[in-house]
Every structure is written in structure tokens, then in C-alpha cells.
Amino acid sequence: MELSTPGTATVTVEEECPPAAEPSDEYETQLHAILAPMELPEGTCFFAVYVSDLPAGPEKLSVMVSLAVPSSNGPDDLRSVATDIAHVLKETELGRRTADLSVTNWGFDEAKYDDYLIDENFASNPWDGSSSRQAELAIWSIGSKF
Template sequence: MPALIALCALATACQAPDDTTPPEPSPLVAACAGDQPTGPQTIAGPDLARFVAATPLPPDVRVAGGQLAFSPQQDGLVDLSLDLCLPGTPGIDELRVVATALAHDLAAHELGERTAALSIACVCPHDPATVAVRDPAFRQHPWDGTPSPEAELLTWEIVTG
């Protein structure tokens, strides 16, 4: 019996590539492709959903999803993450610009007072890899255009993976 199981496992592992079906896109990528709803209703956490609903986004930028979780590093604060659909074929520079605008709005919002870290990702269908930026010390940065808009863009850590 063990030999039969091993033979079945070997036969499965040796399938020709055209015998496999392509993986389904993630729900976030499907949302960016227009196959799923996007917007504040796709966000886990009512505080974050209210912030997103009240925040004007640049043209053609949509929210594919988001989460709010208690910060493991800072008691009483939260870590926020947003997954965005950006138009065209955006790279890290375009993501930084959108993330910075969102950070400005968050810093002026009551939720910003309770935010320890902010992560923003592009889950765009043209790029299977996630492009993301993160500010792990959100409250320590003013997010008001100082010292300069260019310096703010460099505040973001680039997240790979």
C-alpha cells in the first residue's frame, strides 16, 4: 500500500505543465480587475472604513481592501493597512505619492491619533508581485508637508514580498 501511495504522489508531481490549471487571481487582484466590488465596504474595521469613506482618493484609485489591527509593538494603538488599485502600470514612485496623500488625510483624522503603523500596497492586476510601502512609526512623522514634500516621499519603507 505505501508503494501505491508513493506511486500516486510521483504521478501527480510529474504532470505536464499543460495539465495544470492556472491559479486563480487573489480576490484583491480580482477587485482591481473589476471582477469584485471595491471601496469602504471591503475594509475590515468600522473606524478604517469610515476614514476611507470620508477620504477623497485620486482619480481612478480604488480601495480593494484594508485592515485595522491592534499594534503588537505599541499598546493602545492600531496598525492600518490598505490595498489599493492604481490606474495604469504604477510603480513604487506612484504608490508613494498616493500613500503620502493618504497619510496627510490620516494625520488630520482622529484615527491618525491612534495609528502606530501605516502600510499601503498596490494589488494591481498587471503585476503579480505586491508593491507596498510602510511607515512603521506613523505618529512620529508630521505628515503635513514638512520638512518638504520630497522628504516625505522618502519616509516610506519599501516592502517586498
């Protein structure tokens, strides 16, 4: 962020990411290790990852990635970074076991919305770039926290 007043020099202030939540189990530790090296868009931070078994069996997982994106005005603003996350996750063993993927902005305390993006068919969507970027962005649906 740049700060300046008339007649003074412009000063660039680095916006810091909020402290990330610690992974609570082996799956979350794996997911954190998979996603941490990603280059995120400026102003976007990883906050937490959550992995849970689905009732369908221990071989199917539900994954949620919670970001902190202060500039986001709604879940549609997360589509591009969510798609990048889906590409990275899909290439991993954990990704091959993932049934659905959600991406939220719940890491930003002052978020203007509680809705999130979800791909309820993550296991059957290729997430490999074989579809156009626009087609991949359109895969996401909007879920509601409440």
C-alpha cells in the same frame, strides 16, 4: 480610457473600480469612513483597509490600505497617494493610535509587483505638510510581501 479606430469617433470608457472588501471590524469601519471621501487620482480605487493591534498593546495599531491602481508599475508609483492618505489619517483619532501605515496595490489582481510602501514610524512622523512634499515622499520605504 479612450478607444478609437481609424475613421471612427473616439469613445471614452470609464474604468470601474473592483468591488471593495467589506470592513470586518469597528476599526476598519472607521478607517473606511475616514478615507472613502478622499479624492483619489484618476484610475486609483480604494479596495480594502486593514487594522490590527500590535503586540506592544491595544493602543498601537498597524494600518494597511490596499488600493487598485492598474497603471502602477511599482510601489514608487504609490508614493503620492500614500502621502495624501497619511495626511488624512494623521488628523484622526485612529491616526493618533497608528504606529505604522502600509499602502499596497494588492486590490489590482493583475498588479506587476507584490511590494508595498510602509512608514514604520508613522506615529513619530508629522504628516502635516510641515516638511516639503519631497521630504514626505522620501519617508516611505518599500516592503516585500514575501
